[in-house]
Amino acid sequence: MHAVQRNAIGVAIVCAGFAALTLLVRPTTILGRVVETFDGIPAATGGWRSVEADASSWTKLLPNSSVFLRDYYNSAGRVATVSIVYSLDIADIHDPHYCFESVGWAAQNSHTVMLRTGHPVKVTLMKNGGDRAVAVYWYSGPDGYRTDHADRRLDVWRNAALFQTVRPTALVRIFLPVASDEKAALRDALSLANLLDPSIAQMVSRAPTIEPARRAIGQ
Numbered sequence: 001m002h003a004v005q006r007n008a009i010g011v012a013i014v015c016a017g018f019a020a021l022t023l024l025v026r027p028t029t030i031l032g033r034v035v036e037t038f039d040g041i042p043a044a045t046g047g048w049r050s051v052e053a054d055a056s057s058w059t060k061l062l063p064n065s066s067v068f069l070r071d072y073y074n075s076a077g078r079v080a081t082v083s084i085v086y087s088l089d090i091a092d093i094h095d096p097h098y099c100f101e102s103v104g105w106a107a108q109n110s111h112t113v114m115l116r117t118g119h120p121v122k123v124t125l126m127k128n129g130g131d132r133a134v135a136v137y138w139y140s141g142p143d144g145y146r147t148d149h150a151d152r153r154l155d156v157w158r159n160a161a162l163f164q165t166v167r168p169t170a171l172v173r174i175f176l177p178v179a180s181d182e183k184a185a186l187r188d189a190l191s192l193a194n195l196l197d198p199s200i201a202q203m204v205s206r207a208p209t210i211e212p213a214r215r216a217i218g219q
Contacts, residue, residue: 031088031210031213032064032088032210032211032212032213033063033064033065033066033087033088033210033211033212033213033214034064034065034066034086034087034088034168034208034209034210035066035208035209035210035211036066036068036086036203036208036209037066038066038068038084038086038203040199040202040203041068041070041084041196041199041200041203042195042196042199043070045195045196046191046192046195047074047075048072048073048074048080048192048195049072049073049074050070050071050072050073050082051070051071051073052069052070053069053070053071053081054069055067055068055069055083058083058085062085062087063214064087064088064213064214065085065086065087066084066085066086066087067083067084067085067086068082068083068084068086069081069082069083069084070082072192074188076184076188077179078176078177078179078184078185078188079176079177080174080175080176080188080189080192081174081175081176082172082173082174082192082196083172083173083175084170084171084172084173084200085170085171086168086169086170086171086203086204087168087169088167088168088169088210093139093152093169093171094171096135096137096171096173097124099173100126100135103128104128104129105126105127105128105133106126106127106128107124107125107126108124108125108126108127109124109125110122110123110124110125111123112147113136113190115190115193115194115197116194116197117194117197117198117201119138119140119145119197119201120138120145120146120147121136121137121138121145121147121190121193122136122137122138122147122148123135123136123186123189123190124136124137125182126175131177131178132177132178132182133175133176133177133178133185134175134176134178134182134185134186134189135173135174135175135176135189136173136174136176136189136190136193137171137172137173137174138171138172139152139169139170139171139172140169140170140172140200140201140204141167141168141169141170141204142167142204142205143167152169167208168204168208170200170203170204172193172196172200174189174192174193174196176188176189176192
């Protein structure tokens with residue numbers, strides 16, 4: 001048997017094994033629902049105040065996740081919507097661009113910024129017709145911080161494949177419309193991210209409370 005044939009067979013075996021593993025080891029809603037009250041996240045911090053937003057529609061869509069939704073505003077009149085989806089189900093922890101695109105927002109450019117804690121976050125300028133906004137988001141969990149969904153999905157599958165405990169992920173998203181000054185909006189969005197990051201990091205470092213899933217796969 002030629003070396004090329006042996007290599008091809010080896011690759012095929014590995015691919016088949018991985019495909020079988022992903023069918024047998026599924027870090028999805030059947031693992032249970034994360035219960036979190038988000039009481040450690042400050043309602044007021046560093047010149048920002050907040051009002052609770054209605055998260056009921058998200059809760060219906062993501063019944064196995066805990067959802068946080070709050071509007072923060074500062075003295076300059078800028079309002080930032082902070083949302084967190086905290087779940088064991090990587091299917092619920094999707095790429096934020098899907099949400100943006102579903103309501104007409106298109107990403108113009110993205111880059112990674114380091115917060116004061118040393119945690120990386122993704123910063124994206126969004127446009128919807130003549131409207132602009134700044135989005136800051138990241139994936140936070142006991143395994144570390146990620147800015148790309150594919151990297152976080154790989155973490156989850158790796159833990160599942162090694163039969164380790166699948167740990168929950170918090171997708172944190174800050175969305176701040178641009179009134180006129182894009183740089184000021186970006187500065188404020190990152191300021192709020194820096195202020196909230198320590199409490200979010202503390203939340204995901206705790207052992208989560210897990211209850212039975214509210215639905216199984218396909219329901």
